[in-house]
Amino acid sequence: MPPEIDVYHDLEKRLITAEFQHGSKLRAEILSDGYGCSASTVREILFRLSAEGLVNFQEQRGFRVPDMAPNKMIELTHLRILLESEGTVLSIRKGGVAWEARLTAAHYKLSHIEKRIHAQNDPSDLIDIWFSSEKEFHQTLISACGSDTLKQMHGRIYAQFRQQLMVADRRFDFISENIQHHASILDAAMSGDEELTRDRIHIHLARHLTGMTLVS
């Protein structure tokens, strides 16, 4: 059992959830204490994560969690719209019934969670499930596009997007709006209307284009 994979994925998760502060230092030596391995091993993993854009590396001055930057959020949103629209349209063309089934299933799970969160007062324990469900829905949208490169690129953008958004406050007011959005994207995709699908993906993400995405 190589501990490396664990360390990699554990750090990845901690970087996307609000465990580290924006801009905080990531010292391999200190992190390595938490895992049962040496600093060099963590250092190597930090390099790999900086490849994903989840960690900033600067020559001779180590690793840091990327700062929160409104402009970066806009850029990431813009690219998500571009890649996710393109990927979804390709999926509509190539995906067939199998893709439609996967998408329906992914949406069913997501909408189930969202409704529960919407109903509850303190949805803290549902957050992790929501994160993974929302990720799965958006990944499923582009899953049949036929381009691993596009999917991989979208994965990076999506992760950085999540990282920028890291929500310490977990009231999730936007959930009720999201329920509508996700449903309307599903409908458009299932109807096969490419332009409508593009529009709805755009609408869904557009609120992050203002630079005013609120964090608390």
Added chain:
Amino acid sequence: MPPEIDVYHDLEKRLITAEFQHGSKLRAEILSDGYGCSASTVREILFRLSAEGLVNFQEQRGFRVPDMAPNKMIELTHLRILLESEGTVLSIRKGGVAWEARLTAAHYKLSHIEKRIHAQNDPSDLIDIWFSSEKEFHQTLISACGSDTLKQMHGRIYAQFRQQLMVADRRFDFISENIQHHASILDAAMSGDEELTRDRIHIHLARHLTGMTLVS
């Protein structure tokens, strides 16, 4: 003078020009002999290059130059069209005179080289200049798009594209076609016609969409 930067950029260049064969192994220990540093340092750099997509890394079985794959070429071309069109259109909107000047200059240099290559029988010694000029032209197209993330992403795709194309045979038959293409992209961009510019970028890259891009 940190040797690291040199090693990084040197390896990067060797990976994009035809110095290594597709699929060949990259052993840190052996590579480190060529540079004045240890295997670990090279290993670290190989990780960074695998972040760029120029090197494949597999757990417990080291680093390799990515195989040549017609399908990957298609995917990369598709993404280049997507990102380069989008970036250029944004540059048209935001770039202003400064961008137009840069683009004109970049095209002037490129077209100068291309004409010389077209005229010559053995253009071997002009290849390096052509590579950097062509890269600069395409980078300049998107340079005023206002999104560092987009530019960075395009840079990776472009590098992988070049790597897939690695031309050992250096007759450059396609150059004469390219002269026309580049000129028509410039014209469209300078005229401010967004759709026309998109079309011409598409046309320029479309020949790589068949999977039939010939290598020798």
Added chain:
DNA sequence: ATTCTTAAAAATTTTGAGATTTTTATGTAT
């Protein structure tokens, strides 16, 4: 002849210590 074991060789990964660089702290001069 093919498959399965086992042993040797080769390659990859991890590690901790030493070398280098940056940061912080302290003292001195303007």
Added chain:
DNA sequence: ATACATAAAAATCTCAAAATTTTTAAGAAT
């Protein structure tokens, strides 16, 4: 007080050897 130089501390980077894993080779059994 501010700016500059120097020294101490801390952090980062490099390295080569040890530990692990994979690959290759040789031999035995079906």
